[in-house]
Amino acid sequence: MSINYIYPEYEVVRNDARCIRCRVCERQCANEVHSYDEERNLLISDEAKCVNCKRCVTLCPTHALKIVKSDCRFKENANWTDDTIREIYKQAESGGVLLSSMGNPKPLPVYWDKILINASQVTNPSIDPLREPMETKVFLGKKPDKVKRDENGNIICKTSPQLELSIPIMFSAMSYGSISYNAHASLARAATELGIYYNTGEGGLHEDFYQYGPNTIVQVASGRFGVHKDYLEAGAAVEIKMGQGAKPGIGGHLPGAKIVGDVSRTRMIPEGSDAISPAPHHDIYSIEDLRQLVYSLKEATEYKKPVIVKVAAVHNIAAIASGIARSGADIIAIDGFRGGTGAAPTRIRDNVGIPIELALASVDQRLRDEGIRNNVSLVVGGSIRCASDVVKAIALGADACYIATGALLALGCHLCRSCQGGKCNWGIATQRPELTKRLNPDIGSQRLINLMTAWKHEIKELMGGMGINSIEALRGNRLMLRGVGLNGKELEILGISHAGE
Amino acid sequence: MKLKEGQIRIPSGCAISAVISREGKRMTGEKIIESMKPMHDRSNGLGGGFAAYGIYPEYKEFYALHIFYDDNTSRHTCEQFLKDGFEIVRAENIPTRKHKNITDEPLIWRYFVAPLASVLARMQLDEKEYTARIVMKINTEIDGAYVFSSGKNMGAFKAVGYPEDVGEFYRLDEYGAYLWTAHGRYPTNTPGWWGGAHPFGLLDYTIVHNGEISSYDANRRFIEMFGYKCTLQTDTEVITYIADYLMRKQGLTLEETASVIAAPFWSTIENREDKELLKYLRCTYGGLLITGPFSIILGFNGGLMALNDRLKLRSMVVGEKDDKIFIASEEAAIRTMEPDAENIYSPAGGEPVIVRVKEGVEL
Structure with a gap:
């Protein structure tokens, strides 16, 4: 021995x-x-x-x-x-198998840090957001291909269901169970106050939070935990989770120790039983199966709610996204390989998937090459760390960003990457009552609101500097970006020029 | 090596001017040329041009293609290509007069053409779409050939030089038009390429524009989804394609088009009676919202639309006298055309000024 x-x-x-x-x-x-x-x-x-x-x-x-x-x-x-x-x-x-939590900590390239933003000088004016309107409102969802008019020649102003965001940021999926009741309460209240959305993750929606439904995205994942009619109807949108950036290609496992009380009821599984989400959806083995689930959910919600399909950024992401766009999805969410997690096999977290910057750039370009970019909105996450990451993501072509790790940090997370232990001293990734009570949702939601308000100010300043006063005019505006220290292939994929060009 | 327009994006400042007769009365080019003189300092001699509507009544059923050629080889290639799809009823040099300030001119030709019915039937396209596609094909694929005007009964005339010199060079005093627009350019670089001057046109839409839009690449990447190719990397080009897409392909009115490219702020939309429509347009065509400074005059058969960006970051004034409406970057330009112009005002940012020739007037 x-x-x-x-x-x-x-x-x-x-x-x-x-x-x-x-x-x-x-x-x-x-x-x-x-x-x-x-x-x-x-x-x-x-x-x-x-x-x-x-x-x-x-x-x-x-x-x-x-x-x-x-x-x-x-x-x-x-x-x-x-x-x-x-x-x-x-x-x-x-x-x-080694287990670990939160995002990939390896020193792999962070392309956000190698992209620089433009500003106006001389030939056109920068705009001061303190003096002029600066618009960050975004609508997510499928846009019409062609205007339709009634018999009097007036435009029929009917579109597919849209999500309206005051800023192009949403709180990404984190299930009740993986994080605490108070963490969910903080996210739900902040999203409502901010005019954005939070996401239930795959753990169902606690009955106390149905009141925040207009600002909630309800998730349907491979385990189908907590999915029932009222749940689907409670949310503003339904998200099908096909994959997650931290662990592409595998399912999830919430240990029985965390399936207690309300968590068990909300997930609709017995107390103490492990909640195991299969790696694939067993009713989706192909793209045509995805289409059926998308339309099943639309039927169930009477075509009143946009359907989001969330996938992990993997090698062939452009073709996959193009297929999703043609499968009835209103919004595609792509999660990069630095995305966080409550628990993932270490080898998968650190070695599977691709950076979100490259995935976003290639997906946006592919959808444009196929002329279908306006048929679907693009949301990216994993990991968006600050306002300038948001601005760069929008300029590369995203409609909005998902943040989760950033939101947890605002709630007190110190990124010790030990969520899988269930002993989170900050009351976030735990179900122990003596720990969860440490997170006060009054303070938690206020801190989230503060964070988003601060980012909004920064986004406006960056936009104003570029002479742009509406977020639509930034979307896909890659001329506003330059790479620094990137090779020719990276620049080609990102669709940007090198600094100095 | 210096890069030419299209290989590099070149910001420009500018002067614009326009006059239209609501009665459809023809005016020679002298007045519009004069109007550019007090705005001389808004150009720097690196580009000037004009668009004239109603100048080819005897050929009004035919597309008038104005083409620059680098040499006769490119002309032969292009003419051969045109013959495959069009009946060419007339081909000639565009008349010019020697001018000491206008040099290095390319070959400047014009053709009056009609698409062959058999070709349209085979391709299942209407004649406008076919002609637009051919124009874009020539401009991107035939080396040394550049179509700079392609509408019916109208034409653009442009060159490297000050606009007043360009007008004299093209003998615009010999044309009669019910609508003239003019442009003087102040590019920050010196590509010295005639195709880069303005107006920019596609079919009968022409744009003269003063400004540098900050939404350029968002607009370009959106519009390129629909078969347009922005080869010049100029604002004017992308704005022309946006106008063509929204009006010809999507069937929007001028007012609706203005509500897309200079959409009201959301806070304004909230209080408007037509808020449902404005929200629909802004939401659907978000990628075509133009931000940053611009004043544009969009010319088309039968009228024009002048529009400022929604913050009004570029000057533009409007005046009138009798049947005529005048629009220019500066009031001085209007006074040159009509010393007694009345009702001079500055339209608000995003407020379209639409002027049409009266209905029933034969153009």
Whole structure:
């Protein structure tokens, strides 16, 4: 028997001169890192349990704590890194698949950071959003191909159902179960206040949240959890989830430990049973099957709600999106490989799928080449981190963006990437009552509203700088973008010129 | 190597001017040429041009194609190509007079043509669509040939130079038109290519435009879905195609077209009686909303529409006298054409000024 050397990844550094033995760290840590030794009147740490979520650091009243990466490491090796070695030890011991959470943390290219935005100088004026109207309103849904007139020659102003957004951003799918009741409440209330939408994910819709239906997108995923007539009718739109950026090609697994009480009722499955979403929809093995589900859902909702089809960004995404556009979908949502998750096999999260920037650029161009771009709206996510990412995405051709990790950060997430453990100290990715109560939905929703309001201001400033006063005029306006440090092929796919050209 | 128009996007400032007789009375080109003189400083000698409507009454059933050729080889290629699809009833040099400020002219030809009925039947196209497609094919595929005017009973005339010199060069004093539009260009680069001057036209739609639109690439990528190819990378070109698409292909009226390209703000739409229609148009044709500064005059058989961007970031004034309506970047230009012009005003941003020749007047 060999013994694995797995030294704790982090060190808890406690400044004993500052520590007042209030024991807040001990009470706050669901991972039970901290404990109090009465005999010695000392707080001690079991660092092996620490996930570096910073809850104790944040709440320590005397700033006595910090968590640092341990410098007790393996012998340096650029090929066999610490992570790689540690993962091998874990698998040698367990024989299992490695699990991890949130987005891909690997240093793969982030194209947003290699794209720069234009501004007006001399030949046309920039526009000051404080003085002039600056419009960010967006309508998502299929647009008519051809104007129809009545017998008097007046245009018949009827369109397919549309989603109206005050800003081109929505909260992306996160199921009730993977995140807490209070997290959902915060998202739902903020979306309503902001005039945008949040997304139920595949966990059904808690009865308390039906009141936010006009700002809710209800999801139908491969497990069909929580899907019933009232649910479909409650939302403003229905999303078919075919795939997710963090784990393209596989399903989902919410462990039985999280299927408690309301979660079990909302998902319509027994308490304690694992909620397993199959990898494919077993009624969709091909594009023509997708069309049938799209129209089944439209029939069920009397053609009053747009249907979104969400897919992960994979290699052949342009052709796939074109097929979806021809299958009756009103909106296509594409999720890039940096997208977050409650839990995914590490190897899949880090190695499957393609960056959203490239997927978006090629899908938008393909839909235009086929003349069907106006038949469908494009929403992109995974990962949109800030207002300039939104502006770049719109200029590449998106109608709107999905954000989820950003929203969780606003709610207090510190990206410790341990959601799969179910012990989220911030009350977000957990169902334990003593933890979920830490997230106050009054404060949570206000922070989401603040974040979106701030981004809206920034989007307006960036638009005004370009001399653009309406978001429609930014959509697909790739001349407003330049690449920096990108090779010819990357520029060709993104459809932009290099800086200086 | 210097890039020519189309290989690079060149921002320009400009002067525009127009006059129309609501009675359909013919005017020579002298007045419109004069109107460009007080706005001399709005151009920089790198492009000027005119569009004239009603100038070919004897050939009004035929498309008048005005074409620049680099040389006789490109002319032969193009003429051979035209013969496959059109009956050519007349082919000639466009008359010009030597002018010291206009040099390096290409070969400048015009043809009066009618599409062959057999070709239209085979391709299942109406004659306008067929002609538009052929024009775009020549401009993109025949090296050294460039069609710069393609409507019936109208024509565009343009060159590298100041507009007043261009007008004299083309002997516009010898034409009679009920509608003239004019353009002087101030490009920031010096491509020196005649095809890059304005007006830009497709069929009988012509655009003279002052501004640099910030929505250019959004508009271009939208309109290119519908068979248009923006080869010049100019605002004028994309605006012409937008007008052609909305009016000829989608059947929108001028007013509806104005509500697409200079759509009212949502806050305005909320309070309008026709808000349902305005919302429909803005939502459906969002990709054709034009932002950034522009003042344009769209000419067509029987009338014109002048329009400013919705923030009114470019000057444009309107005046009238008797049967005539005058529109220009500056009042001085109107006063040159008609010292006693009345009711001079600046239309609001996004407010279309539509003038048509009276019904029943033979054009």
